[in-house]
Amino acid sequence: MNITRENVDALNAVVKVDIAKEDYSDKVEKILIDYRKTANIPGFRKGHVPMGMVKKQYGKAVLVDEVNKLLQDALNKYLTEEKLDVLGQPLPKPQDDIDWDAEGFSFEFELGLAPEFEVELKSKDTITQYNIIADDKMIDEQIERIQKQYGKLVPQDAVEKDSEITGAYKNEEKEIDNTVTLTLDKFKGEATEKQFIGAKVGDVVVLKTKGLYEDNHDLMHALKLGHDDIQDLDIEVSFTITEVNKRELADLDQELFDKLFGEGGVTSVTELKAKIKEDAEKQFVQQADQKLLNDITEYLVENTKFDLPAEFLTKWMQTAGEKEIDAEQAKEEYNKSEKSLRYQLIEGKLITENNVQVTMDDIKEHAREMIKAQMAQFGQLNPSDEELDGIAARVLSNQDEARRISEQLISQKLLALYKEKANLKVKELSYENFVKEVYGDK
Known part of the structure; x- marks a missing residue:
């Protein structure tokens, strides 16, 4: 077997693999002998099929298979030994006229070679490395969220600015009938908020969907519609109020601290703020x-x-x-x-x-x-x-x-x-x- 390489340029090469008869003949012969032992051909006892018949029936298929195995093994070994840094995989050049009755074969493969280059990490211009901190505003907002989460709901007679309102959105034409709990800060603009302030259980508020919420995802959730359904949606929906509650904030006491961080994990508001800052x-x-x-x-x-x-x-x-x-x-x-x-x-x-x-x-x-x-x-x-x-x-x-x-x-x-x-x-x-x-x- 002989392998040669021709460099087309710095990034492309062609490898030629020449396979001679002595490279594959012994292996092909051995496989055909094994086939003869197990071949089941009508008219002959197993193991007594004439070798000529075995070669005629299986010879070319075995030859092609063994030459391909030999070729791949030789090519992989060559690339490893030559330490060629190739991109992708070698591409065989098309050969439509291989004469499998010949005693030797030649195959060519195109190679894509990795380029030579240098990497400079130290840039001329600086690259920003951000150090993100949890400021007092964020910490205070997180504490308020915790207090709301662990606080209790107190029923109200009428809607106020900070109420939690439960009710059902409805529109017969679009088959909307969805019960949600909302807060007024999610709405876009003050006009909608004013429609709710003072409303009571049983009251119906009529709203236009266009520009109703700051975030379209909130509208999707409120009406239980898909993303495509709410695009440019401009209809009237009714909202029937079924509950009005105010959430009393939980006290920042040891009972709350223990619920959050385990017994004794945090013992003061100062420690709570430090813990929230650290985790964030x-x-x-x-x-x-x-x-x-x-x-x-x-x-x-x-x-x-x-x-x-x-x-x-x-x-x-x-x-x-x-x-x-x-x-x-x-x-x-x-x-x-x-x-x-x-x-x-x-x-x-x-x-x-x-x-x-x-x-x-x-x-x-x-x-x-x-x-x-x-x-x-x-x-x-x-x-x-x-x-x-x-x-x-x-x-x-x-x-x-x-x-x-x-x-x-x-x-x-x-x-x-x-x-x-x-x-x-x-x-x-x-x-x-x-x-x-x-x-x-x-």
Whole structure:
């Protein structure tokens, strides 16, 4: 067997594999001998079928199968030994006229080669690293939500600004008949609020759906309609009041603290505020980290310049999926995935150059901590090591789950690398201002 490579350019090559008779003949002969022992052909006893008949019936199929196996094994071995960094998979050049009666065969494969490039993490311009804090306003609002949640409802004679109103929305034409509990702050504008103030149980308020709520999702919930149904919906609905209540806030006392955090976990309003701030900011770290990861990814893709074997990859995509696609579809698919492919190559280089590794011990420990946190949510605060190890082993026996955890850990290690080496500027702001700055004022 002889394998040669011709580099077309820096990103494309053609590998030629020449297979001689001596490469496959012994194996083909052995398989045919085994076939002869078990062949069941009418007119002959098992094991006594003439070899010529066996070769005539099975010879070519066995030959084709063995040559293809030999070809794939040789090609994979060659790519490994030559340490060729290929993109996609080798593409066989079409051969419609293979003479399987010949003693030797030649096959050619197109290769797409990974480009050579350098990654510079230290950008000229700074990238913002957000430090999101829970400000006093957020903490006070959270405390009020807690007090409302654990408070009690007191019936009222008439609707006031802070009432909780239960009733049914109705419209015969649209077959709307839905009972909800609402508060006046959800409505858009003061006109609707004024229609409710002073109303009593049994009163009917007639409302127009257009511009009724600040958020269309609230209208969907109120009328129990789908997203498409509420688009440009402009009808009248009636709301018949069945209950009017006021929610008295729960006292900020030890009884409430114990309900929230367990006996003695929090013993004062000061400690409650500190706990809310701590828990909120832990969650904010994840959002800030994801934003930083997205921004650095965007920076790396936009500023790390290299060419790709686009023509080869487009051709490869035609047959890479479950269903074969045409050239136009493949081109569209390549354009969609090019940015992702570029980042995969950049990420791979960063992982190699910075020796970013995830061990099996890392994966096991992460699984244990994940399971421990989940168990704590259900009140199991002190599981034994034996119990954690057993559950972790079951989780990691699922290869998809083990791969997901590994990728998550790699992402965490890369994020730590970015924080260490990228040109970052820390910006501290409240969660409300973070949302406005990053996602727009919603």
